[in-house]
Amino acid sequence: MKITVIGGGTAGFYSALISAFLGNKVTLIEKEDKLGGVCVNYGCIPSKAMYHLLHSITVLQSYRKIVNTSLEELQQFAKEASNKVSKGMEYTLEDNGVEIIHAKGSYRSGKILANNESINTDKVIIATGTSSNKPTPGYEDLPFLTSDFNSAIVIGATFGGIELAWLLKSMKKEVTVVEKMDKILPSPDIDDEIRNAVYNYLRRLGIKLVLSAQAQKIEKDKVVLVNGETLKADIVFSAFGRYPAIEGFEELPHSKGLIVNEYLETPISNIFGAGDIIGTHTATEAVYGGTIASLNAFGLRKRFNTQAMPYVIYTKPEIAYAGRIEGNCVKTNVASLSRGAADKEFEGFLKLCEKDGYLVGAQAFMEDAEDVIANISVLIRLKVKLDDILDIVYPHPSYLESILEAVRSLSLKRKT
Ligand SMILES: Cc1cc2nc3c(=O)[nH]c(=O)nc-3n(C[C@H](O)[C@H](O)[C@H](O)COP(=O)(O)OP(=O)(O)OC[C@H]3O[C@@H](n4cnc5c(N)ncnc54)[C@H](O)[C@@H]3O)c2cc1C
Numbered sequence: 118m119k120i121t122v123i124g125g126g127t128a129g130f131y132s133a134l135i136s137a138f139l140g141n142k143v144t145l146i147e148k149e150d151k152l153g154g155v156c157v158n159y160g161c162i163p164s165k166a167m168y169h170l171l172h173s174i175t176v177l178q179s180y181r182k183i184v185n186t187s188l189e190e191l192q193q194f195a196k197e198a199s200n201k202v203s204k205g206m207e208y209t210l211e212d213n214g215v216e217i218i219h220a221k222g223s224y225r226s227g228k229i230l231a232n233n234e235s236i237n238t239d240k241v242i243i244a245t246g247t248s249s250n251k252p253t254p255g256y257e258d259l260p261f262l263t264s265d266f267n268s269a270i271v272i273g274a275t276f277g278g279i280e281l282a283w284l285l286k287s288m289k290k291e292v293t294v295v296e297k298m299d300k301i302l303p304s305p306d307i308d309d310e311i312r313n314a315v316y317n318y319l320r321r322l323g324i325k326l327v328l329s330a331q332a333q334k335i336e337k338d339k340v341v342l343v344n345g346e347t348l349k350a351d352i353v354f355s356a357f358g359r360y361p362a363i364e365g366f367e368e369l370p371h372s373k374g375l376i377v378n379e380y381l382e383t384p385i386s387n388i389f390g391a392g393d394i395i396g397t398h399t400a401t402e403a404v405y406g407g408t409i410a411s412l413n414a415f416g417l418r419k420r421f422n423t424q425a426m427p428y429v430i431y432t433k434p435e436i437a438y439a440g441r442i443e444g445n446c447v448k449t450n451v452a453s454l455s456r457g458a459a460d461k462e463f464e465g466f467l468k469l470c471e472k473d474g475y476l477v478g479a480q481a482f483m484e485d486a487e488d489v490i491a492n493i494s495v496l497i498r499l500k501v502k503l504d505d506i507l508d509i510v511y512p513h514p515s516y517l518e519s520i521l522e523a524v525r526s527l528s529l530k531r532k533t
Contacts, residue, residue: 437481
């Protein structure tokens with residue numbers, strides 16, 4: 118079968134690769150010179166390259182070992198990591214026989230076009246991600262700024278805003294976060310207990326959090342709030358303003374992004390969607406979406422299961438969550454873990470919830486929250502019974518033991 122994938126970001130890469138593994142003849146259309154999209158070129162990879170060094174420096178600081186870095190050095194690591202991953206994607210696709218065409222894809226009058234040439238194909242997976250209309254630089258521009266700064270305003274206390282604020286503070290910048298809602302991480306998915314712990318922690322780090330503050334005018338070095346107050350800094354970052362890249366695909370049914378069903382099919386037969394273009398927001402979901410779309414394009418019938426997706430905000434400690442906070446919940450404090458003592462890490466906790474003998478959700482603000490929540494997401498998605506989790510063995514001393522500590526209390530609570 119001939120499969121055409123439009124967009125060479127995370128979702129497009131996995132769509133093309135899995136389709137090739139399945140023995141299809143695959144063409145990938147990418148409008149830019151480099152593969153990788155937002156995640157590889159501007160988002161996840163460069164930001165985590167900078168995060169890794171800053172995280173390591175912060176760890177050393179708790180042992181009074183002082184190591185310094187600079188924006189320039191961080192930018193260099195970020196770009197190196199991006200280039201390596203982008204090139205790796207290109208080689209992997211080529212090794213698996215995927216034809217890569219650098220052109221702008223579109224859908225016009227029932228035809229798939231690469232630039233203006235019609236492409237003959239059996240199935241199509243659209244993975245064009247997002248575009249940006251930010252009034253000032255965003256988090257994704259940090260690796261490419263040409264001059265350093267001492268103070269920054271971040272507009273938006275969303276996931277990206279909080280992650281960026283932590284990163285900038287670790288670079289020893291003066292940081293102010295402006296949020297129009299009356300709380301940080303305003304998503305209803307975030308539990309108040311975690312939100313408050315993160316709020317207090319960020320304040321302790323010296324990050325200024327200005328809440329219930331609607332920005333009326335955003336300029337490169339100042340923000341005028343609706344109440345008339347003006348906030349000034351060397352640079353203003355906009356942690357908002359990405360929207361699904363629907364341009365060229367307007368003839369397909371869409372609202373905010375492409376409309377797809379639980380099998381990631383659009384209402385037009387043989388056309389599928391995956392990644393940010395269907396309204397998900399993370400590369401985590403784009404990897405999974407690309408996989409599911411390619412299996413379904415091949416003719417299988419696999420649901421895109423949104424249950425307990427693991428989400429991570431890379432601060433130190435990390436913030437992570439999966440599923441819903443409801444039913445019976447318990448907390449394990451990092452201070453009670455032997456690994457925490459060994460690592461001089463005492464901040465934060467895991468909150469874990471069960472309903473009817475199954476885990477339903479968890480939120481963590483702790484060292485290694487990423488791994489802890491990833492494990493819990495697996496337990497929820499695979500519907501492992503609470504009592505069966507007691508048979509799981511995690512290494513000691515590890516932060517993963519927080520899961521077993523919480524499960525033991527939840528299980529005992531049900532029995533008493
Ligand atoms: C600063 C930042 C940090 C982030 N960190 C994380 C993180 O740590 N973890 C995480 O899970 N997520 C993170 N994200 C989110 C993540 O980057 C996105 O969810 C992910 O990139 C979505 O992948 P995608 O393939 O759907 O879209 P994209 O990455 O946007 O890729 C779409 C691709 O399609 C191409 N394209 C668009 N239109 C056309 C067209 N008409 N024809 C041909 N090609 C086209 C684009 O050039 C691009 O290459 C971060 C985002 C940002 C901005």
